[in-house]
Amino acid sequence: MDAFSEELMGFVQKDNQVEASKDPVPEIHLPWLSQHIQSTGSHGQKGTNFAQTTSICLNFIQEALLKHQWQRASEFLQCYLQTLEDINSQKRQMAPEIIWKLGSTILYNHPKSNVETFSAFADRMKNIGVQNYLKISLQHALYLLHNGMVEDAYRNLNQAESWRYGEMSASQEKLIKLIQAYRGLLDYYTWSKKRTEVSSFDMDGFATNAATQDMHSYFRQASVNLHEIIKIPGVWDTFVKSYVEMLEFYGDQDGARQVLTDYAYDNNFPSNPNAHIYLYKFLKKEKAPEDKLISVLKILHQIVPSHKIMLEFHMLLKKSNKEEHHKLGLEVLLAILDFSGCTENITAWSYLAKYLKQIIKGKHREWVQEGWSSRKDWWPTFHFSYYLAKKNWKENRILALKKAFTSGILLGKGCKYFMYVSKQGHKIREKSIKTMKKFVMKHNILDSEEH
């Protein structure tokens, strides 16, 4: 909000000049500021009639769009086209993009619009000015794809790719890459269609050979483009998946692994749990050694401890020979149950109940205590409250039993949850209650601490 102090320079010049020069903070931009200033009446730039009418018109269009009055919006848009001839060069340059955004939204939603209209509009808008050609082409292609017109979309992307204007700017380059990537994705689509065709073919060698060749050429086209895009930092899940699938098909396991490893571990890329999952799945399919799988999942555990693949991770750790892995196995389970989305995950609770039993029998009580120490101040209310005992018992008895066992181990026999469930279970003569009670009496960590 230093804009304000700058604006006051007319009055207090020297002070603010010093302030403005020493503090080059980007200012907050408030879109409603001009309104505030205009409301003071005589002050501020009045603007020409032209500017006023266009801005009013724009407001009408936006209002109509937000009220889903597509017809009304389209009528106003016809008038709004006059901004293309604005005297203000900045506004004139902005105009095609605004018109495209409004127009495409209207045509996308208007009940009477069809693909032809949309395409005609897009083709027109592409060629007004040069800045928006690529962007509009890409969006046009996506629209066509949305309507199932893959070939048209492909042609469109092809056309856009070959389009050049002057020297390529950085933004243009990015867009071209993206267009190429989408073209690559469409190539992949054709490729995978061909693949199913070839596999279903039961023809002579010649036809199969030709089809395979054809397929291969698609692969080459696609791989070039997809390879390019996944070098740029970003989230490219779809592109990576299709690229890896093609590489795998042609037996390039090393290449595929390399792509996935880079995608998961490159620090320039934003943190993306999917990347680790793809890598894990790939390695699992490859039958990689368990240590390797565990190391991949360990990282995923650090990023997203609540992922459902963590249950698999727990099983892996349980099976492992190393003691530290066993210890981690408990932590993984507890971490899953930390999350609000997993509180009623019955698999996790039953794993935990079973594992706790196993650990206590294996004389590793200190692991439980260690894991419990950071949770003991909030798990009782989060998982083992009286309210939840009643609710769980009513909704899912098995869950309630598993939770009651865990609560008994962790909190002792005096725990409300445990008491409620064992009392209810006693009433209906649930068999497992007795054994559970016996175990809890003997092995809960609370009592063992006191001893």
Added chain:
Amino acid sequence: METSFISSCLDCKLLPQNSAPFTKNLGLLLSLIFLSDPWDPELMSQDLLFRGRVKQPARAKATIDVIEQLNHFLWDHGDIAFGPLGMLLQENFNLGEKKKSRKNKMVMNTEWLLRDLNGYQPKGCPWAHLSTRQRRFSLLGGTVLGEEVENLLGGLLHEELETRWKRLLLDEASTGGALGWVPGAKPHHGQLVYPTGRAHDQLNFQKVKLSPTNEPQALGDPSHILLRGPVRQVVTRTIQGEALVAVRSDHHCALWKLEHRGPPEPLQVLEMEKEATGISLSPHLPGELAVCTRSGAVCLWSPQHGLQQIHKDPETFVFKDPSSWRWADFTAHPRVLTVADRTGLRFADARAPSDCGELLFRVGAEASCQRGERVLLAQYLGTPDPLPLSPTLHLVCTQFSLYLLDERLPLVPLLKWNHGLLSPPLLAQLLPPPYPEAPLPLLLGGLGGHLRMLHLSGSGRTPQLAAPPQSLPSLIDSLPGFPVLEPHGQQLLQERLRAPLTGLAAVVPPGCPSPTMLLFQLSAAGDVFYQRLWLQPDTSSESAVSEPSAVSWKPRAVACCRRWLKTLLQVPPTLPSWTPPTFSQHHLRWLKEENKGKVQEGLRAAMAEGRLLLQGDLAPLPPSDPPPAHEPFGTEDKLSERLEASWERKGAIWWDGQRDGSRLPRKRQSREKRRTQLSSSFSSVRSTSDFSDVNSPLPHPPKTPSPLHRMSETSQSLELSQELWVKNIPRERRQTLRDYLAVLPSPDSGNCSIPQFQNPSSQSLSTSEPGKCSVPCSQNPRTQTLFSPLPESYSAFYSQNPNSQSLYSQNPNSQSLYSPEPAFNSVFHSQNSSIQKLPSRHTPSLAGSQPLRKKPRMGF
């Protein structure tokens, strides 16, 4: 099937272009609660901004009118402005005390100066005469007094105006909203929690009964609790069957537990040194809260475990931003919070507090943010109920866009939408689906009252927009639904409906035959409105031709609105926010003896009752000349004539009459005009020679001529320009010129404001004894009537006015907010045991409860 909500509060007859493809919906609007105070429109940009022509015309810039404001301040609060300086100088002046001897050379005897002042005629008096002593004093002391005041006051005022202006542009205090809904034990019952009162310091709990088909009903009076500060934010949450209400005030945060029966039980109150900026209730653990303050600290707070500081960093996360606003919310993990500032959002882990958690969102390239974009609101969208959406979603709003983020995939937003709101989006709420597998409505509310609704579908667990976003009718859109009122009433209603939106609570009543949603809105004026929205199948794909909108108000809603309107119109009209003090104590002293007793009596009675002093309380005014009549050909006259005629539907006749007989008057009028133009141009030349940034005065004939004002201005300019004259004009001609100037009609009053600022010494003289102007005063009885400009007496008038109380008994729906609530007495007593800082039962002092505009806070 794509679905969407639509509604309208508009009567289709009144709004012809209402041709939405979705129709057949009924919307209604009802005010449940009505605030007793006349709605006082907030500070406007007009009050702060410089209105004249600014020198740099290239860009539209906001320039705050410090000089004008300072000038007003010096005039109105001379005692505050010059008092401290006077105290400092007191040692050096002998004001008639005997102890101070003349031996001390540093002491100046002011006996004669005071004597001169005693006969002092205020500015504007044509017979004003300055003694040499006075002139000397003002020349010597003027610079000192002036500079001090300019530096000290100017700096403070500048700072104050700057904060006001910032608040006007972005009032971040109300982020999050101050209206909460607490579902009750029965499915169709609940409570609304919201603040009312002039200072927003009264927290109300209004029980409401919902109905699947009819409009909601307020059950009984709201119970209320009086707090010590304004309520900025109300958060409600029901976890594990426990309904909790958390309230944020500027320096306090408090937590209540709502029982199904009985009054709310206060749990704990937290006092903060720095202003609190955000509070949120944990969706996981009952009674756990996250609180953040302007110091940059974020704490986890629960009544059982007390406070735990999780994060403290006075610096902003991503880049340096001057704003100290912070916000905290929860995540899917109960021990991990998100902390937001204007530049981004980051995680803070309660298990291992550190200042450098991972960033969830930053204003930058990943989200392709615009220049100058800042975070205004951040909200965790997960709830304990299993939703079709993943419980890891977060909402971030900036002044341009809305972002949805998944905490598992930080920095890269899943969804971005340009909301196009022309006011800061400070309110947001995600609702449960109206029926299973329907998209989830996400509401976004701007401070200006604009609402947006998005439909999020969670197919495949990634959020998607199920339908194009919609705007919902704002309060002002319901204006055509009200009966046509007189201009005054219409304006009142409009202002009331345009009051900033400070709270939003939407409810999807369970078990409705047709999916519906209720939307409660709290305005800054203290009204709670609601509208009901029906879910409709999306018909847009079938036909473009829109059916006529079949929107109308239900009869009960109409009746309710009329009642509300009636009460609103009964509130006495607000007085002009400020009128110059014209009450003259001096005048009272000069009254004849027999009147004096009566006047004192009246004064005492008025003071005892704490009401306004009315003309009737004083003695009949001293006989005086009748006030000068209207200028016969002034514009007002014609206007009022024409208005009168058109009220009686004789506008056309009046017009014809005017056309016929307009020639002669027009001539006279133009002559009149020329005269005023001449004189004012003269004065403008004079003043601009001294002060280059004075805007040229608008020639307009004085309305009701007020000799007091007019003359003061003239004589003032006389004094001011004296210094210049001395050099150029022969001594013998000065008096003549002075006399001539004194007789001149005044220029526009706006002109003189700046000279006053420039010469505070003469100011101090004039304000020290404002009442000694017997001659001009008696000429104009109007200026003597007491329009008490003081805010204290003003509000006292309303709170004690028996009329305003009786409003409530007339209106069954608007509840008596002021009537003492017996149930709450016990609450306050029971609080003693558990609360550290009690919300006091004292009515807050009136000065504290005033909107700040009335009483500028200057740091004295």
